[in-house]
Amino acid sequence: MKATARAHPIQGLVKYHGMRDPELRLPYHDSISVCTAPSNTTTTVEFRSDAREDSYVVDGEKVTGRGAERIAAVVEHVRDLAGIDHAVRFESENSFQSNVGFGSSSSGFAAAAMALTAAAGLDLTRPEISTVARRGSSSAARAVTGAYSHLYAGLNDHDCRSERIETDLEDDVRIVAGLVPAYKETEQAHAEAADSHMFQARMAHVHGQIAEMRDALRAADFDRAFELAEHDSLSLAATTMTGPAGWVYWQPRTLAIFNAVRDLRSERDVPAYFSTDTGASVYVNTTADYADEVEAAVADCGVETEVWGVGGPAEILDESAALF
Known part of the structure; x- marks a missing residue:
């Protein structure tokens, strides 16, 4: 077994x-x-x-x-x-x-x-x-x-x-990860979510966000999908920051990456969109053609970077891969 x-x-x-x-x-x-x-x-x-x-x-x-x-x-x-x-x-x-x-x-x-x-x-x-x-x-x-x-x-x-x-919208997507190491407390943030005065506002719009995201993914519309993800990151942060504990996960280098991504879009017309979960580290979503340029811009913010693709489902491995 x-x-x-x-x-x-x-x-x-x-x-x-x-x-x-x-x-x-x-x-x-x-x-x-x-x-x-x-x-x-x-x-x-x-x-x-x-x-x-x-x-x-x-x-x-x-x-x-x-x-x-x-x-x-x-x-x-x-x-x-x-x-x-x-x-x-x-x-x-x-x-x-x-x-x-x-x-x-x-x-x-x-x-x-x-x-x-x-x-x-x-x-x-x-x-x-x-x-x-x-x-x-x-x-x-x-x-x-x-x-x-x-x-x-x-x-x-x-x-x-x-x-x-x-x-x-899988093979061509690249995710540049900008590592901003900082302690995070996710469980407490979830526990107090409903205490934020922004929570009901998020609940009111999130269903439309879900429908828009599904439609963008079905249409393989990169810009629409990841612009939605960028805006959703800001919405989530507004909710966590206005809870009882006032969680502020972002660090100066987090904001530096945000600004670098916006500069890439506005000054070089690079398809790139930032995204964060609960934490200070940043995902920058782009395409294979621009991955090197985006990674260089993120690294210039003074962080370690990795470039990832889209991963598949969880899977059972052969016995030879067992850890013991």
Whole structure:
């Protein structure tokens, strides 16, 4: 009862903010994202009848506290679905820096859900597995189905699951990642989302954003899709900054990248749009022809950069890829 899986993290395009149910991690509204590759998380799990307790290790470190509780929520759900009570050994590795705003929880829990359900002998579709991953992180649901995916809001697993959006806007897209390392606290921001006076304003317009984004992706309209993503990043920040804790995630280099991207568009007519999730690091969405020029402009802001493409769905790997 052992399996290994790999998943890619997500960049939110129309981001969710706040949870209606923090235990099942049911979001208040729909969300759409794109997976980034080759950045990934690889996870191996094994259910063992001869072990007494679960063990969780991520990037070589034993996971305790709230992190262990979140993994346990997914593990317990899989055990319930499979009707087993074996202890689990869980090991995971990220190919990219975590907790800096690049979606490590999304790839982490997507890979966990894929590996756990396979090791438990469950035969589930990816949308069904997305409901398992969602118990660790709502964004992980979209990392299970991969590429451009839509997580529907709902009050149960039948409604609140992810589906992939078919679009030709994949092969030519490049995502320049500008690393701005700064601590972020995502869970508390979600917990207090509804306390912001901007939250109802966001709720009022986000459904139109979802419809516009789906239409832009179906039409493979790069500029419309990623301009929407840029504006959604500003909307999300307005909501987090006006909550009780007044979260301000952006750093000076974050703003420098924003300005560099706007200069690229206005002065050089380069198709480039910035986007942030909950954190200071920045995604800059562009096309293959302009990736080098955009990366150079982002690097000039004094940050480390990587260039990513669009990643596919979470997948089960061969036994030779196992971490133990």
